[in-house]
Amino acid sequence: MTAEIGQFALILALVLAGVQTLVPMIGAWRLDPAMMAVGRTAALLQLLFIVVAFVSLGACYVTNDFSVALVAEHSNISQPLIYRIGATWGSHEGSMLLWVLIVALYGGAVAIFGGSLRESLQARVLAVQGLIGAAFLGFLLFTSNPFTRLSPIPLDGAELNPVLQDPGLVFHPPVLYTGYVGLSIAFSFGVAALIEGRVDAGWARWVRPWVLVAWIFLTVGIAMGSLWAYYTLGWGGWWFWDPVENASLMPWLLATALLHSSLVLERRGALVSWTILLAILAFSLSLVGTFLVRSGVLTSVHAFALDARRGVYILGIIAAMTGSSLALFAWRAPVLRTGSLFAPLSREYAITINNLFLLAATATVFLGTFYPVFMDVLHGDKISVGPPYYKFTFVPIFILLFVLVSFGPVLNWKRDEMRRLLPRLRWPAGLAAVTLVVAAAVFGIAHLFAALGLALGVWLIVGAFIVLARRWRIGQVSRSDMFGLVRSTPLAVWGLVIAHAGLGVTTVGITAVSAWQTNKVLSMSPGQSVKLAGNTITMVALRPVNGPNYEANQAQFDVVGAFGRSTLTSERRMYPSSQTTTTDAGIGVGILGNIYISVADQNPDGGLTVRMWNHPFVDWIWAGCLLMAFGGAVSLADRSLRVAKVERVVVRPLAAAAEPVIP
Amino acid sequence: MKRALIALVAAFALAGPALAVLPGEQLRDPKLEARARAIGSELRCLVCQNQSIDDSDAALAGDLRVILRERILAGDTDKQATDYIVKRYGDYVLLKPPFEPQTLLLWLGPALVLMGGAVWVATMARKRNPGDEPPPALTPEEHEQLLRKLDAESAL
Amino acid sequence: MKRAVFLAPVALFALVIIAFAAGLGRDPSRLPSTLIDKPLPVFDLPAVRDGDVGLKTTDITGQPRLLNVFASWCVSCRVEHPVLLQLKASGVPIDGLDWKDEAVDGRKYLVEQGDPYRLAGNDRTGRAGIDLGVAGVPETFLVDRRGRVRYKHIGPISPDDWSGIIKPLMDRLRAEG
Numbered sequence: 001m002t003a004e005i006g007q008f009a010l011i012l013a014l015v016l017a018g019v020q021t022l023v024p025m026i027g028a029w030r031l032d033p034a035m036m037a038v039g040r041t042a043a044l045l046q047l048l049f050i051v052v053a054f055v056s057l058g059a060c061y062v063t064n065d066f067s068v069a070l071v072a073e074h075s076n077i078s079q080p081l082i083y084r085i086g087a088t089w090g091s092h093e094g095s096m097l098l099w100v101l102i103v104a105l106y107g108g109a110v111a112i113f114g115g116s117l118r119e120s121l122q123a124r125v126l127a128v129q130g131l132i133g134a135a136f137l138g139f140l141l142f143t144s145n146p147f148t149r150l151s152p153i154p155l156d157g158a159e160l161n162p163v164l165q166d167p168g169l170v171f172h173p174p175v176l177y178t179g180y181v182g183l184s185i186a187f188s189f190g191v192a193a194l195i196e197g198r199v200d201a202g203w204a205r206w207v208r209p210w211v212l213v214a215w216i217f218l219t220v221g222i223a224m225g226s227l228w229a230y231y232t233l234g235w236g237g238w239w240f241w242d243p244v245e246n247a248s249l250m251p252w253l254l255a256t257a258l259l260h261s262s263l264v265l266e267r268r269g270a271l272v273s274w275t276i277l278l279a280i281l282a283f284s285l286s287l288v289g290t291f292l293v294r295s296g297v298l299t300s301v302h303a304f305a306l307d308a309r310r311g312v313y314i315l316g317i318i319a320a321m322t323g324s325s326l327a328l329f330a331w332r333a334p335v336l337r338t339g340s341l342f343a344p345l346s347r348e349y350a351i352t353i354n355n356l357f358l359l360a361a362t363a364t365v366f367l368g369t370f371y372p373v374f375m376d377v378l379h380g381d382k383i384s385v386g387p388p389y390y391k392f393t394f395v396p397i398f399i400l401l402f403v404l405v406s407f408g409p410v411l412n413w414k415r416d417e418m419r420r421l422l423p424r425l426r427w428p429a430g431l432a433a434v435t436l437v438v439a440a441a442v443f444g445i446a447h448l449f450a451a452l453g454l455a456l457g458v459w460l461i462v463g464a465f466i467v468l469a470r471r472w473r474i475g476q477v478s479r480s481d482m483f484g485l486v487r488s489t490p491l492a493v494w495g496l497v498i499a500h501a502g503l504g505v506t507t508v509g510i511t512a513v514s515a516w517q518t519n520k521v522l523s524m525s526p527g528q529s530v531k532l533a534g535n536t537i538t539m540v541a542l543r544p545v546n547g548p549n550y551e552a553n554q555a556q557f558d559v560v561g562a563f564g565r566s567t568l569t570s571e572r573r574m575y576p577s578s579q580t581t582t583t584d585a586g587i588g589v590g591i592l593g594n595i596y597i598s599v600a601d602q603n604p605d606g607g608l609t610v611r612m613w614n615h616p617f618v619d620w621i622w623a624g625c626l627l628m629a630f631g632g633a634v635s636l637a638d639r640s641l642r643v644a645k646v647e648r649v650v651v652r653p654l655a656a657a658a659e660p661v662i663p
Numbered sequence: 664m665k666r667a668l669i670a671l672v673a674a675f676a677l678a679g680p681a682l683a684v685l686p687g688e689q690l691r692d693p694k695l696e697a698r699a700r701a702i703g704s705e706l707r708c709l710v711c712q713n714q715s716i717d718d719s720d721a722a723l724a725g726d727l728r729v730i731l732r733e734r735i736l737a738g739d740t741d742k743q744a745t746d747y748i749v750k751r752y753g754d755y756v757l758l759k760p761p762f763e764p765q766t767l768l769l770w771l772g773p774a775l776v777l778m779g780g781a782v783w784v785a786t787m788a789r790k791r792n793p794g795d796e797p798p799p800a801l802t803p804e805e806h807e808q809l810l811r812k813l814d815a816e817s818a819l
Numbered sequence: 820m821k822r823a824v825f826l827a828p829v830a831l832f833a834l835v836i837i838a839f840a841a842g843l844g845r846d847p848s849r850l851p852s853t854l855i856d857k858p859l860p861v862f863d864l865p866a867v868r869d870g871d872v873g874l875k876t877t878d879i880t881g882q883p884r885l886l887n888v889f890a891s892w893c894v895s896c897r898v899e900h901p902v903l904l905q906l907k908a909s910g911v912p913i914d915g916l917d918w919k920d921e922a923v924d925g926r927k928y929l930v931e932q933g934d935p936y937r938l939a940g941n942d943r944t945g946r947a948g949i950d951l952g953v954a955g956v957p958e959t960f961l962v963d964r965r966g967r968v969r970y971k972h973i974g975p976i977s978p979d980d981w982s983g984i985i986k987p988l989m990d991r992l993r994a995e996g
Contacts, residue, residue: 235718237718240713240714242713243713273825277828281828284832291839311843312843315836315839315840315843318836319836322832323829323832323833323836326828326829326832327829329825329828329829330822330825330826330828330829333825334822334825349784352784352787353784356777356780356781356784357777359776359780360773360776360777360780361773363772363773363776364772364773364776367768367769367772367773368769370835370838370839371760371766371768371769373838373839373842374838374842375765375766376842376845377838377841377842377845378765379765380851381754381765381851382753382754382755382849382850382851383754383755383757383760383766384707384754384755384756384757384758384760385758385760385769386705386707386715386758386759387758388705388758388759389758389759389760389769392759393770393773394773397773397777521685521686521689522686523686523687600685600720603685603686603687604687607686609685609686709850709954709955710954710955722919723945723949723954723955726919726944726945726946726949727949730946730949749853750853751853751949751950751951751952752850752853752952752954753850753851753852753853753952755850
């Protein structure tokens, strides 16, 4: 019964999404307020029914209703409750249901919080959002129905992929999808603006918080995915340039560009058509990512659902959605008002160059990810593009970008002068230079590249804080005046500083772990000791243990280092239901680095294969990402306050002033 | 503090790539083993698709790791050892694709995008010299004044 | 000119979509063989069957034939096996290479499943298979009368694969001088 409720709710949601697309679109065209209002109601009802469907599927999992095919394939009697809940979105069908749920959530948010939007703009945004929802609800119902029944009903189910049976599953997909799908709002706003033929500072002010939300979730989602891979895959890597990772990185890169370009649009009314193009491309890359994962066009360790028919459907959605919006762009963008002007040395210009580098970085990842497909189609040759390619292409682009990052926030808007600019950067530049020299002296010239990386990190962190120092006029005004300046510092500035400093922290982490990680592979028996990076690691016990739905070989290690002693356990798990083995690494976390131990199979000599790493500063990678996301959140807090305030005073007249845009 | 420094230096003392080699496979000579690992990390495991043979637990990857080490012990250069595998499995095993006419766009694409974009941004800057900026629009009062003035003139 | 700039994204996008659409039908795991039109690598393998001669490269000449790589631990080989037995019955010469397998297990497999092979060699270490560029089993090579590889089939041979792809090729090789 529950499954039928879910099924019926999905069908109703599809109908409502259709209504949400057509009625407000026509209403906005005929300037009919009643028809435009239908969009809001439809969006909220669509959300309600998708929530019903989602909860139904969740209930089927929790009660282990094996008459539902999806539940029988991904759950069983011994599967713990948390992974039965997680399995709701752990399968292909479930994850697509989560996808449409989040599309509808954003649509509902526009319906509820978009009350201050121009009515026709809100109606059109909701219409485009409805179209996205309809396309994916159709995909769900026609190719990936989660509620298909089984007959006869099996007594027990199979199992959720054991690699996914991890707390990471519960959080990672929802967070990442909230980021991916959040870009749909930017897309809808972009397309609506093209239809309206009108883009102004007010438009940018409305779009920016949505982009910021999507960007925050993408940042956290990617960092979580990387962390999950780090502790679960058992060989201590944190980024593999795997197609599925790249699929999340590309939208992030463009969302970062969009975040900055919309700032220029909002503040200075420039980069109008470029910002719209970015909004279209960023969400399109989210769609391409879905295509990549769901179609099997590139085999990858992550591609859990490989089905060509689904690939064709999603490719159709991309072709129709992105194709028509890009065509609309080609038709309408040339008549959009071009923005105000800026000099070659100005903050606008710095952000333009930032966008250029982020675009080049995106293009690099795109080429690397899809070139094997192009080669196969054009020449029939199979090639691989792996980490070494990105080392020679992506990394140099990012190093140049990072050098530029600290220039942006100290530049004035509109126009600046080189002789005034350079002294502002004396502290970051000086400290970075000192870092470079000291690091090169301590670690030797062989580690020059690593020394450069550390210097870059210092350049970014100090470069971020110099923004505050300048704002507070440290050393130029009296202490009491300075406190006034500190108190009046807008949250947006704090956000910028935290995010840019986070980038520096991540850079230090990446540099250190790439240059100085050490590793040992050996066969160990209880009682044996080995030295790794100043630590003495002893295997103290080896015993079989049983989990709820797995059997494991558990090894216990005693780690004695300069900071004391700790105990790590590392397991090799065997899931009998699906005959799969997984690794649960033992990780000793420290501020200077992690000790990472994973165990594999028994060796012919009776010992256990043990792989151990010292990963210096690796946690800084994720800490920096969290800082970036936190900076975004701080900035968002500022905006939401200010948007509400400014709304009544400034935005309305501004929008009115920009009225006649299309001749 | 001193202990922290010692730990820091010790942590950085040795450097090497991270791998999933099995204990029995490793070469005695750490220099040769380091070479084998470096080569292995740039060769793709055929069965698992997106791992290097050094990261993989697959049996075939293990066989290829052993072959690689045999070639190195036999005195092969890095390139000869790599070519030995490529001769059998093709360019597909190279995680770093070869630079050849067909991969020109792959290797030069990023630089092309960057340079093309730089040219575009530069022309934009030249066109939009701030000196060419049109005067700011008239305020309503100014507009009013202008109209009155024009009216006055035409009345003459 | 300005229009052209705005049209560029949609044009580039069209190219990408065409490539994706063409790429959908392809299996990224099917690798072409590097041995096409080249002689078989040299190997000399011990027998799988009792009192047999084994499998030597120099024996795989004279007439066009199939060289089938199999293993007792391989599940999809069991799917393919009836097809091989049928081919043998219709007079197609097939040699077998028992890859990364103990000879005892290979022997048992042939006794249980039937024996479609003319010659059969045991490649316990897997080196001969690696020289052939084998990534997984089953794989089947079509070898011409001069001992050169002309085609490689990855995965089990279905009746359709045989009648649609391999048989026409084999007929052509037979017609060659």
